[in-house]
Amino acid sequence: MDDNRPGPPSGLRELKKARTRQNISDTAIELFLKRGFDQVPVAEIAAAAEVSKPTLFRYFPAKEDLALHRFADHEGEFARVVRDRAADRAPLTALHLHCAAGLDARDPISGLNDTPEVLAYLRLLYSAPSLGARLAEYTVRDQEALAEALREASSAAPDDLLPRLAAAQIISVHRVLALANWRKLADGRAADEVYPEAAAELELAFGLLGQGLAARFG
Template sequence: MNERTGLRARKKERTHRAISDAAISLFLAHGYDRVPVADVAAAAEVSKPTLFRYFPAKEDLVLHRIADHQGEWARVVRGRAPGESPLTALRRHFHHGLRERDPVTGLNDDPEVLAFHALVYSTPALVARLARYSTADQDALTEALHEAAAAAPYDMAPRLAAAQLVTVHQVLARENWRKVMDGRSAEEVHPEAVADADRAFDLLGDGLAGRFG
């Protein structure tokens, strides 16, 4: 990468961040549905066409913050250690997320993170977009599990397993988030979150261990 290309990339990253920060600040202050995209563009000092070059839809102004996690569990399955089962790798990865207070586990009590989660889960348009993300995650995990098990083309086991795993992840994260939103610290909730995760993966293992455990 030459110097000019590097400067251009950094400028794009700064613009991307400025637009997103302006959007989330306005949404938190006034509500997602009450803030038009034109106001976000004005606050970020860019034109609407420029804003849409960076964020094709209004929902993307918020949800791009979790876009890096798209397909994450499929990547964990494909990148697991030699001899490690998919279920073991996913359990290990979720425990790591809990230790690191990864917001996607729900176990993070930073006020900004809590406000962001509250914004997302109280806004129907964002919840609907999250459902699309979930479907994409499930499809990606299905493919990874299909490869891991060397399954036949029409074997339903990988898809059924992926649906269960993605749903369990969502349930665990929402339960952790609910406890933290009730005023408990992430440190206090952590042992319960670990125990809940182990219970969930043990239950999954009862049915999935033969193929993916």
């Protein structure tokens, strides 16, 4: 046997890794939803996903990351919106329109999605303190990324605190609105019924943000 044979192309390796990562996360979330986050040991998840514990931890450094993998696609999203906006569009306007589009599309990240799977997942997320703490770490990274994008957009000096203050306010507003939307759905209301309220609250929130931030980012 030739030990120097080339391995699979890098694209195939990355595809296999992505599928393995997705399988582990999906398996974990299925178990979490059935029995609760704290009741499912990592060893059981690894066995159900047919991987070893060391392999699992190579993909997910902490148990909480198994549940939060679905947020990975959204990490840094607000920073990307600011950087990818049209040249004649203000950062705050771009973010406002992006959040409004999320409500229109019933994006789960907006909290306004009443499919049973999404409601169950968000209930899991908000019911486990350790998941909330880990999610806060994601939020901090999002906030830092947005602050840097706002700094670039306004040509602010490296020591200018305003981009960081603005990012903190914007990220916090989004989190509060999403949680408020989910709570209404968790009480049994339909997303279509809640939508007009959610849209009005989004307008109110960005109106308040605009009053304080318009001079630099509006």
